[in-house]
Amino acid sequence: MAEKVCEGGLELAETPDKSDCIVISTCTVIETTERKMLKRISELAGLRKPIIVSGCMAEIQRDKVLSVAPQAIFLPIGRIERINEFLARLGMRGSDSPLPPSPSLRNVDIAIPIAQGCLGGCTYCITRLARGELRSRPVEDVREDVRRAVDRGYKEIRVCAQDTAAFGIDGGSSLPELVGVLAQLPGDFRIRVGMMNPSTLVRIKNDLHGAFAHERVFRFLHLPVQSGSDRVLALMRRGYTSGIFEDLVGEFRRAHPDITLSTDIIVGFPGEAENDFQMSYDLIRRIEPDSLNITRFSAREGTSASELDGKVEGRKVKKRSRILTKLRSEIGKRKNERIVGSSQPVLLTETVKKGSTVGRTMNYKPVVFREELPLGTFVEARITGAEDAYLWGELL
Ligand code: SF4
Structure with a gap:
């Protein structure tokens, strides 16, 4: 959106109080994020300027947004490319020529969405309700966005989606094909491939090994496992077992021995017993990820997991989170120390x-x-x- 605004000849303000209009892109993946978002929107509403709200809250939580910012205007995710039309309706029209963003707002990394929605049906996921079915963008459109970004000086191109491994399944293309096309573009840049669901990665793994071998592609795998217990994975409806996940990790590490592995664990999913948590702990100790995102389960409205029995007590959830945090630090430090001196x-x-x-x-x-x-x-x-x-x- 920031790129589009500059292309439209409008200027990005350095701070909200210096702006004519505030645009906020929201996330509501867990309850604490939702609370932070509402707090921020409420603070911004106090500046008494027009507010455009986009992202997941604009899709499924408009009432909550309006309760803290009655003046909010919603920009659907599918129309964020048309941000300038929304601004024009509010009386903000840019100069005829594009403006460069001011140096203090200039990043060298940019996220390029390649698809909206996913093929998953994870029982805890509110993002699925906001983003819907998988809709991949044409390879040519993504290529053009990346070409423009590289021309403008961006160096780290983050290819992102709810599940990048699902890219193209709805349109006869695939993530390895897309990465191959992007890596051929002229310029000095690197591509970072975003989060992949293990169940969709299985289909394309061999081709993706090849794409990851390109010097322009960061050797980085973000593969959220969420639990080491197959019983809990089934309750989550993730569509794979911990064994399938471990096999994937092993294959990528054999193909790229120094690949960085990032994974995610949800602790305290309804029905997670002590031995289920122990399986998550053992899995993390075995695979030694380079980074681990730990999330305490948060019941999200409208999801089937929010109605499951077997709520795990808060103090147990906190304890499990603390145990995994300690393990994460030990693994991270040990692995990073091996690189010192190189x-x-x-x-x-x-x-x-x-x-x-x-x-x-x-x-x-x-x-x-x-x-x-x-x-x-x-x-x-x-x-x-x-x-x-x-x-x-x-x-x-
Ligand atoms: S793959 Fe699962 S967790 Fe990811 S966005 Fe889709 S439903 Fe949500």
Whole structure:
């Protein structure tokens, strides 16, 4: 949307109070996110400016949004490309020529959606209700978006969807085909492939090994398992077993030994007994993911999991989350320490704190440099230290 606004000759304001109109893209995946979103929308509503709300809350929780921001206008997800028409209706028309975003808002990474919706039917998922059936974009359209982004200087292209592995199933194409096409584009950039559901990855795994071998593709696999217990996976209706997940991880690691694996676990799913949790713990200890997102189960309105019996007590859920967090730190630190002393090419992508810069190795490990360096450049770095979630580096 930010790109479209600049293309339309409108200026992105640096802060909400300097703007003529506020645009907020929302998420409601778990209850805490929903609460944060409503708090933020309510604060922004206090500025008494028009507010355009997009994202999942604009699809399924309009009443909640209107209760904190009665002036909100909703921009459906399928129409975000037409943001400028919405702004024009509010009296905001841009100059005839596109404007570049101001340097302080300029990122070198950009998310390019390749599909909306998914083929899943996960019982806990509210995103499915908001995004609906899988609708993949044509390969040519995505290619054109990426070409434009690379021309504009973006270096990290994040190919994203609710389930990137499902891309193209509805239209006779596939994720490996898309990644192959994007990797052929001219320019100096890297592609990061987003989250994949194990059940859809199974179909395309062999072709995707080949696509991941391209030097422009980060060797990074985000494969949420959600539970190590097949009984709980069936209750979640995830469509695979923990064995299928482990086999996938093994195959990708054999094809790309240094691939970074990120996975997700939900703790406290209704009916999750102590031994189910133990299976999740054992799975994580066995596969040693490089990063692990731990989410406490949150009953979302309208989902069938919200009506399941066997609610797990809050204190047990917290305890399980703490146990996994500890395991995550131990694994992260141990794995990152193995890399200390090596030299790695790194793409500099972010300034998180003043006086430092964050970059990504070619297997997408974050490296922090204790100096300000030009974003978007490729450097050679020596890895000098390791924390559980990132590495320290120095320029060579
Ligand atoms: S694959 Fe499952 S968790 Fe992911 S968006 Fe679809 S229904 Fe939700």
